Amino acid sequence: MPNHGPFDSRAGTAARPGSAATARPGAAGLGLTRMRFGIDLGGTKTEIVALDRDGALRLRHRRPTPPDYPGIVETIAALVAQAERETGTRGTVGIGIPGSLSPATGLVRNANSQALNGQKLDRDVAAAIGREVRVTNDANCLAMSEAADGAGAGHRTVFAVIIGTGCGGGIVSSGRILDGPNGTAGEWGHTPLPWMTAAEFPGPRCWCGRHGCLETFLSGPALAADCDGPGARDAGAIPARAAAGEDRAAAALARHADRLARALGLIANILDPDVIVLGGGLSNMQHLYAKVPPLMARHVLGDVARTPIVQARHGDSSGVFGAARLWDSA
Numbered sequence: 001m002p003n004h005g006p007f008d009s010r011a012g013t014a015a016r017p018g019s020a021a022t023a024r025p026g027a028a029g030l031g032l033t034r035m036r037f038g039i040d041l042g043g044t045k046t047e048i049v050a051l052d053r054d055g056a057l058r059l060r061h062r063r064p065t066p067p068d069y070p071g072i073v074e075t076i077a078a079l080v081a082q083a084e085r086e087t088g089t090r091g092t093v094g095i096g097i098p099g100s101l102s103p104a105t106g107l108v109r110n111a112n113s114q115a116l117n118g119q120k121l122d123r124d125v126a127a128a129i130g131r132e133v134r135v136t137n138d139a140n141c142l143a144m145s146e147a148a149d150g151a152g153a154g155h156r157t158v159f160a161v162i163i164g165t166g167c168g169g170g171i172v173s174s175g176r177i178l179d180g181p182n183g184t185a186g187e188w189g190h191t192p193l194p195w196m197t198a199a200e201f202p203g204p205r206c207w208c209g210r211h212g213c214l215e216t217f218l219s220g221p222a223l224a225a226d227c228d229g230p231g232a233r234d235a236g237a238i239p240a241r242a243a244a245g246e247d248r249a250a251a252a253l254a255r256h257a258d259r260l261a262r263a264l265g266l267i268a269n270i271l272d273p274d275v276i277v278l279g280g281g282l283s284n285m286q287h288l289y290a291k292v293p294p295l296m297a298r299h300v301l302g303d304v305a306r307t308p309i310v311q312a313r314h315g316d317s318s319g320v321f322g323a324a325r326l327w328d329s330a
């Protein structure tokens with residue numbers, strides 16, 4: 001398949017002349033002259049924002065995400081129609097999903113929202129709203145947003161990670177999402193924890209079928225289980241418990257920070273990003289920004305290890321803002 005650019009949806013749609021999604025009103029040529037709509041398709045809520053040409057937030061709405069696929073497409077179309085009515089303008093549409101489109105089939109894969117898997121989401125939404133849409137995973141959206149006007153602004157290459165209920169990553173370089181022939185660039189969460197100790201090897205079994213994925217060590221549920229045993233899933237109180245003097249909580253946080261440092265050290269050795277941005281629920285744990293950089297330096301080859309590690313500026317909105325920016329690069 002020829003390379004149609006960094007976005008899954010373009011590869012998926014452009015390869016299918018005659019599909020509904022090729023009815024294209026020249027959205028890419030609109031540049032920043034019109035409104036940009038971003039949609040974050042979450043497991044429970046679907047959110048839309050409108051960013052104007054200056055990047056200012058003009059509108060935000062949320063609706064519950066329906067359990068069925070036709071309902072999801074209808075909800076997205078209804079949110080776009082509502083947003084266009086309220087802003088009085090037509091705009092480009094980008095969608096962030098907790099999964100990706102297969103470059104081979106154009107169908108959604110690896111979404112934790114089961115209704116989406118195996119569906120041609122970009123083409124179905126395009127047919128419903130009468131224009132091409134761009135779809136990518138939520139970590140790429142985080143990277144896009146933070147690189148544009150967030151914690152990664154002014155840096156050339158931004159590696160953004162989500163550490164929350166899951167663990168993912170995205171790369172934006174010179175304003176463009178890096179993606180590749182497999183659509184897997186930045187898929188950091190399902191690579192193994194590097195420099196495993198004997199006690200860590202081979203690591204917990206992951207939902208993806210592998211053992212020892214970073215997600216099984218770094219996500220919120222993984223931290224909770226490491227601290228409080230199998231079945232524990234909420235890591236939210238662990239920092240406060242550690243601060244109150246609980247040794248078990250402090251030890252779990254220390255292991256978690258060391259593992260994150262190893263995982264990011266590997267990224268520095270391969271990609272050497274100019275900045276690493278942390279998003280997702282665990283990015284609120286402030287000790288990470290002090291503890292991880294010196295730990296990471298041990299794993300970066302050579303005599304320099306100065307990659308800044310910073311918290312996402314747009315917080316929970318990074319994904320939806322990034323989705324709105326999916327048409328920023330041609």
Ligand SMILES: [Zn+2]
Nearest residue numbers: 190206208213
């Ligand atoms: Zn995995």
